[in-house]
Amino acid sequence: xxxxxxxxxxxxxxSAEAKVLRIHGExxxxxxxxxxxxxxxxxxxxxxxxxxxDGTRLAIVDTAYLPDRSAIVSTLAEGSQLPAPxxxxxxxxxxxxRFKLMRMHTACHxxxxxxxxxxxxxxxxxxxxxxxxxxxxxxxxxxxVTARLxxxxxxxxxxxxxxxxxxxxxxxxxxxKSVNVRxxxxxxxxxxxxxxxxxxxxxxxxxxxxVRSTAEIGLIHVGKIEKKGRSNRRFRLRFGSPSV
Numbered sequence: 001x002x003x004x005x006x007x008x009x010x011x012x013x014x015s016a017e018a019k020v021l022r023i024h025g026e027x028x029x030x031x032x033x034x035x036x037x038x039x040x041x042x043x044x045x046x047x048x049x050x051x052x053x054d055g056t057r058l059a060i061v062d063t064a065y066l067p068d069r070s071a072i073v074s075t076l077a078e079g080s081q082l083p084a085p086x087x088x089x090x091x092x093x094x095x096x097x098r099f100k101l102m103r104m105h106t107a108c109h110x111x112x113x114x115x116x117x118x119x120x121x122x123x124x125x126x127x128x129x130x131x132x133x134x135x136x137x138x139x140x141x142x143x144x145v146t147a148r149l150x151x152x153x154x155x156x157x158x159x160x161x162x163x164x165x166x167x168x169x170x171x172x173x174x175x176x177k178s179v180n181v182r183x184x185x186x187x188x189x190x191x192x193x194x195x196x197x198x199x200x201x202x203x204x205x206x207x208x209x210x211v212r213s214t215a216e217i218g219l220i221h222v223g224k225i226e227k228k229g230r231s232n233r234r235f236r237l238r239f240g241s242p243s244v
Contacts, residue, residue, distance in 0.1 A: 015035070032164070047060055103211055105206075106159055110149055115145065146242060162194060191207055192222065
């Protein structure tokens with residue numbers, strides 16, 4: 001991996017120095033290190049800006065992996081003046097957007113605890129997220145799910161990461177909740193996002209960014225539950241109190 005992922009160790013890092021390794025395509029920057037999260041696991045890529053030595057700001061409108069995941073590419077806004085390879089940049093994250101995504105992503109993990117069914121899809125958003133579950137024919141009450149979700153939020157459980165080996169994951173297949181997505185292998189370790197003391201509430205493979213405690217999620221509710229097939233149910237999570 002050419003790009004060091006600073007956010008993997010500290011999701012609260014808002015700025016950092018980086019060097020341009022090369023230009024990818026028309027507007028892509030491959031950097032030696034970044035605090036911008038590359039889109040994956042249902043979480044969109046980060047945005048922000050890079051400041052050159054002369055004070056010029058370059059808007060970063062998206063962040064993604066190269067297809068072979070060998071590096072991360074930060075895409076500049078159209079019309080941006082491209083920096084040269086070897087040039088140093090000061091990176092600044094759009095923190096307000098990222099923090100919303102961190103809160104939402106952590107809430108999606110909690111929702112998978114409240115609804116312990118196979119996850120068939122997910123998308124994390126700034127104001128609304130969705131999680132699809134394979135749920136047998138049964139009535140699911142959104143008010144009840146919201147109440148149990150908020151109980152976890154209010155309990156202020158710690159959220160942290162730890163690593164396990166491929167063999168440990170094979171010995172604990174229940175850690176993987178997604179039906180369609182499997183954690184990448186081959187690096188020698190798999191990153192787990194854990195909630196609760198010693199991961200007592202939840203532990204699952206995830207490369208996304210999350211808050212340090214469930215209380216940081218704030219008010220959140222299930223705004224809607226949609227039927228998307230014989231056994232597929234789509235839960236829409238939204239910030240704030242549920243409307244009456």
